[in-house]
Every structure is written in C-alpha cells, then in structure tokens.
Amino acid sequence: MLFNSLDFAIFLPIVFILYWFVFNKNLKWQNLLVAAASYVFYGWWDWRFLSLILFSTLVDYFVGVSLGKTEAPTRRKVLLWISILVNLGFLGFFKYYNFFLDNFKSAFSIAGYELNANSLNIILPVGISFYTFQTLSYTIDVYKERLEPTKNFISFAAFVSFFPQLVAGPIERASNLLPQFYKPRKFEYSQGVDGMRQILWGLFKKVVIADNCAVYANHIFENSADMSGSTLALGAVFFTFQIYGDFSGYSDIAIGTARLFGFNLMQNFASPYFSRDIAEFWRRWHISLSTWFRDYLYIPLGGSRGGTLMKVRNTFIIFIVSGFWHGANWTFIVWGALNAVYFLPLLLTNKNRQNMEVVAEDSYLPSLKEMGQMTLTFGLTVIAWVFFRAENIGHAVSYLGGMFSWSFFNEPSYSGISFLKTLIPILILFFTVEWLGRRNQYALSQGLLKNNVLRKTLYLTISILVLLFYGQNQEFIYFQF
Amino acid sequence: MKKFLNKILIFSIILFVFNLVLGFILPIRTYYGNEMFEQKFSSIKNDLNDYNLYFFGSSRIVNGINPKVFDSVMQVNDRDINSYNLGSYGTWFNENIFLINSILNDTSIKDATFMIEFQQVMSVPWEKIDNHKNIYYQSSDNFTFILNYVLDKDIRTFRDFLIGVHYIFSYSISETLNIFNLGKLKGLESYSHSKESKKFDNKGFFAIDSRKEMNQITISNYQSKGVQLFQANESKSNGAFEKKINEIIKKAQERNISIIFILTPKNYTKEMVANYKTLPSENKIDYEKFLDQTSLFEAANWGDHTHFNFQGAQYFTEFVAKEFLILNRNEASENK
Known part of the structure; x- marks a missing residue:
C-alpha cells in the first residue's frame, strides 16, 4: 500500500479508530492490531511475501530467546550467524542473485569459459533491505548484550512489521522502537x-x-x-x-x-x-542507514582508529556497501565510491566533524x-x-x-x-x-x-x-x- | 482526542470550501483526463466543420471503426461524408455522454451525425477510482444520474443490491475527489510529457495486430449469447438510462445533429439488451442485422478477445456504413 494512495487514506483512519477507540484498553490487543494492520499494509502489495517477513520474525524471535538463555560463546555465535545468514540470505537471493550471476558469467567469459547458468525471474520484495536490517539490529544488539531479548512475540512481530516504516524506513533500532511496544500508549493532542x-x-x-x-x-x-x-x-x-x-x-x-x-x-x-561539506551531508542524509552502517559495520571494522590506510579502507568499505545496499547495479557502487572520494580528504585532514x-x-x-x-x-x-x-x-x-x-x-x-x-x-x-x-x-x-x-x-x-x-x-x- | 478530531473536521471543511471555489477558478483543460481524446480533438479542433460524422466510444471504436473505409463506402453510394473517429481508450457510457455534451456546448458543430458505441453504465473499479481519467468528467449531474439509475435498476437478488450500492459508493467517491480537485493541476501541464505516444492515423483510427491465439468459442459466444439475450424478453429497461439517452438525442437535434448508437461485439447484460431495445429505431443500428454478420464473429478478424484487428475493422466499418445508408434512406422516405 502506498502512502500517497486512496487505499492508505482509508486504511489509516480505520486503523486509527480501532487502535484508539476499540483496542485502547488492552496493550496486547493494541500491539496485535498494529501487527495485523502491518501485514494487511504489506500484503496489499503482494501477500505471498508476507511469509518472508513472518519467517524472518520467527527466526529472530527464537534466536533472541535462545541468546537470552545461553552464556556459551560458541553457541551464541552460532545463533547470531543463523540470524545473519537467514536475513542476508533472503536479501542476497532476492536482491543480488542475478547481479552476481551476471557478473560471474561476464568474468568467466573474459577468461574464456562459458558459465551455463540462467538468470532467475526474481521479484524483489518491497522493503526487504529495510526490515532485514531492522531485525538484524535486534539480534546483534541482543548478542552484544546491549538489549534484553524479548519474550513477547506479538510486540516483536509488531516491531519488525510496524507498517509506517516497514517498506522504506527509517530503519529503527530495536533499542529505540521495541521498548515502545511494551509501554501503554496514551493519545496526546500535541x-x-x-x-x-x-x-x-x-x-x-x-x-x-x-x-x-x-x-x-x-x-x-x-x-x-x-x-x-x-x-x-x-x-x-x-x-x-x-x-x-x-x-x-x-x-x-x-x-x-x-x-x-x-x-x-x-x-x-x-x-x-x-x-x-560532504561529511555534514552524510550526517543529515538517510540518518538511520548511515548510523546503522556506522554502528554495525564501520565501528566493528575499526572505524577511524588506526593508520591512514585503515581509515581509507574502512571509509571505502562503508560507502561502497552503502551504495550496494541501494541496488544490485554497478551505478550504486560507483555512487558510493564517489562519495567516499568526496569524504576522504575531510577525514584525512580531520575536518569531517567541523x-x-x-x-x-x-x-x-x-x-x-x-x-x-x-x-x-x-x-x-x-x-x-x-x-x-x-x-x-x-x-x-x-x-x-x-x-x-x-x-x-x-x-x-x-x-x-x-x-x-x-x-x-x-x-x-x-x-x-x-x-x-x-x-x-x-x-x-x-x-x-x-x-x-x-x-x-x-x-x-x-x-x-x-x-x-x-x-x-x-x-x-x-x-x- | 475530541479536540484533535474536531480540528481535523474543521480543517477538512475549510479545505472542502476552498476547493469548491478553486474548482470554478482554475483554468483546467476540459478533457485533461482523457489524453487520447484530447490529442484527437486538438488535432481537428480548427477543422471541426470539415467533418460531418464523428464516432465516439471506447477502444472498440478506436480499433474497430476505420473512417477511411466508412468514407469510401459513402463515396461509392454518392454520399459526401467526411468522418472522424473520436473514440478513446477506456471510455465508458458516462464519459461518452460527458464528451458529447461538452462538444455540443463548446463547439459550433452542426448538421452532422454522431455515431456512438452503445455501452452499459458501469461502476468504477477501486483501482481506477483516483485516476484522472475517472475524475475529470464527474459532476453533480452525473452523480444524480447514477443515483436515479441505481434506483431504477432491476434489483432481484442481494447481489444486485450490493452491485447497486457499489455504483453509488464508487461514484460518490469519484465525485468527492472531483470536488477536491484531485490531480487537477496535472491538467494544467502540457501533454508533451505524456508517455503515451500518439497512436492513431489522421482520421483517428488505430489498427491492432492479432496479439495472441484467438479462441473461436469465446468469439462465437458473443454472437450466440447475444442472439439469445435479444430474443428473450425477461428484463426491464432502465428509465434513468432511457431519459439520459433521450436528453442527448434532443440536445443534438437542436443543432441538427443526429445520434446513432452502434453495438460492438462483446458480452452483453440483460439490462443492456433491454435498454438497446428501447432506443428509437432511427437512433440505432438494427441488432438483428448486427448479430447476423458472421464475419464479425470469426476469430481471424480479431486482434485479441475484445478488439478487432485491421481486417475485422474493415468488415465492421463496412457493415456500419451500409446500415447508416439504410437508416438514412428510411429517414428520407419518412420525411417524404
């Protein structure tokens, strides 16, 4: 469902009325309504892909619960990798399969080999990059013990599929959005x-x-x-x-x-x-994605610590991955790399935070x-x-x-x-x-x-x-x- | 919450009033929602009196009536007719009535013939409800007509009742969107941005190729079911529909323009057949003759299951032209 459609203009008041006038007495019911409305919102586009969201939700919920029950580092790592592989596996298949295949085929043909593999006619599920990153943030935060795993499945399902930001963000952190589902909400005029x-x-x-x-x-x-x-x-x-x-x-x-x-x-x-300057631009543009990459990729890579080479490497990685996140096309990769080129002089002269x-x-x-x-x-x-x-x-x-x-x-x-x-x-x-x-x-x-x-x-x-x-x-x- | 809802309500009312006023002020192009009609009309608007016969209707007319063929049949029969196909894609009964009314109101066309595809009144599918194509022709008149039409509909089952409710619901939404001027500034835009390229010849005709394997049974059913429906006498016609038709016939007569309705092959409803039967004989082509035209129901003459191909258009146009001549002769003898 598009925000700028008549469908949404009717959907929103209906959900609003049910939320504040029918289900307002019970938090659990309110959250259930949010989850149900979110599935309707997404299913309006293509109901078949609801199974992806549901599967992702189930995997991350159980990974979270299991992480809460175990202290063993190896087991914890395995659980984290299950979540990462499932989420990035979906993303990789639906978004990048054909891109990699076509590029492998081209690379092989340059080397004189013909790769016999056909591109698949894959439909890209709307918003997959957004909700995948949102659920990943939950598992990573639970793994790093920055967040308590939730045992409330309805709240978690509502958090993953929350319809206002499900298909194009902002990519919310579990630490910000999930606790809001636990607390009773009161309508405030302002x-x-x-x-x-x-x-x-x-x-x-x-x-x-x-x-x-x-x-x-x-x-x-x-x-x-x-x-x-x-x-x-x-x-x-x-x-x-x-x-x-x-x-x-x-x-x-x-x-x-x-x-x-x-x-x-x-x-x-x-x-x-x-x-x-470009550094300021990237602090102001698509903040939820920039900070996601900063927290879950750039900082784990070492961030701006270390030598010049390390800084250059990390900057290129984050910008190129960010570009690639946007789409399986070399244009996005070059767009990311170009922004890294714009950004580097500021970083290397310590002017990126001026x-x-x-x-x-x-x-x-x-x-x-x-x-x-x-x-x-x-x-x-x-x-x-x-x-x-x-x-x-x-x-x-x-x-x-x-x-x-x-x-x-x-x-x-x-x-x-x-x-x-x-x-x-x-x-x-x-x-x-x-x-x-x-x-x-x-x-x-x-x-x-x-x-x-x-x-x-x-x-x-x-x-x-x-x-x-x-x-x-x-x-x-x-x-x- | 009460304060919030009150505020929304008051704001909506103010917005409504402002839009109502704006609707009268904005210099919107009359046909902005129907790109094909606008393109066709623009290309001939300086030469309107060069033509003395116009075709109106949906894609079935765009692809099914070739004015060059029509004119050549007329020429052979010593009739000086210069016709133009003003049909446009996806144009339904209400929209056609709007287009004809606008032409009668805004142009000096007189002493001519309008041949109009006979269609049933349809409700607006939800996915099309906020299209410019559906909004631009809405008016309080149209909504009143829909109300009367539904009230006069032959409602026998609960399903019929729901269909009636859907008519009123869909047109009330469409009319509300019209009052809110939804998308009308797009109507100020030049259609040079248009994605749709001009797809018709200098007489407004566009032929399609056969796009897929035709199913002869589907096409033959148009004929056999049509014959059955026209032979049966089980449905009542719709009074509001009849009134609307008579209004347009009368209005056209004032400018010495005669209106002739033509059937195109498709699946008809009982009501549509009943309505067609009530048309005055001088304002329609005889359905029995139409359903007798075997060549019109041969799959080889169809581009797809709803439109003729070039050859089918040739047969259909020739048939319409011959029937037009017969109608004219009958009229002439009656006048004598």
Missing part, C-alpha cells in the same frame, strides 16, 4: 497534531516536489543523448530534488503516522542540502562563505546522483560528459519547459519552508511560524497543492531498495 503536520509535509514533498521533478528528470535522463549540457544539468538538479522529496517525504509520512499511534521514530533527514551545527544557526541568512560551501557540496551531490539515477555506468559517464561540455552554457531547451513557470514558485515555497525550518525535526513543525493565521494559511495552501498535484499512485523510489 503529538497527534504534530503527526498530521509531518504527514502533510511529507505528502507535499512527495506529491508536489518529487513527482513533478520526476517528470523532468525522467524525460531528460531517458533522452540524455539529445540534450544540451545545460539541460542535462537541469535534469540532474531535478533528480536531486526528486530523490530528496521522494525519500524524505516518505520518512516524514512514516514518522508522522507513527506519532498518530503514540510512537516516536528516529529522524531520518535533517536538511541535507544545506550541508557545508560542521556539526546547522548552518546559520543564529541568523536568518548564511554568510557568503557558507553559501559557497553549500553550493559546492550541493554541486558534488548533484554529480554523484547522476550515477545513482543512470541506467548503467556508460549512461552516467556519457551524461556527465554531455553535461560538462560547451553546451552547458547554452539556454536549456526542453519541450515541457513552459510548465516550469508553475513549478518554480512551488519550488521557491518548498525551499523557503525548508530553510526556515532547518533547525527543526522536520521543516513544517510548529516552531516554523509564530503567527497563527499565517501558519494555518500555509497548511491550507500546502494541502490544496497536494490535492491539485495528486498523481495516480506514483511509487516511492526507495521501495525498490
């Missing part, structure tokens, strides 16, 4: 209103910003061979806005929806395009220096996104080649350019709200405007724009990951 506000802003980002930018980005990327450098640059910038609107919009709707049910999810985006606070913390506008830094960082991310969006490496290289040609200085030419007149004021509104709300958990949160009338006019305008731009169930990009 939390409910805040949730609705965040849902509204998420819908705006997805429906108005991302889906409109997608029209331009798709057209330009699909016909890149015929476009001038300036048009290609415009296409890359549109994709930059599309991916942000799409993914951070989803996160906002997820976090807002969770709030309606009395849950607090972690922040996933913090105005990443106002970053002054911009910890939000830009222009105490002023309305950034300084000229900050403007320059933000523009440079934005430019670098735009270039990297070309790899993320391109069909293959060749496409990305020819796209960038075309972009950095003399025609970069020509006026962009594109048949739908006239519609930009409608889109530009909306992008300005979006940019203004994002800038003014850069200190908040999400841009539209209550602190944005003090004046009540202005604030409500803004909500009304945004709601109207969401309705007017509603497009027929445009999928979220991150569903494919």
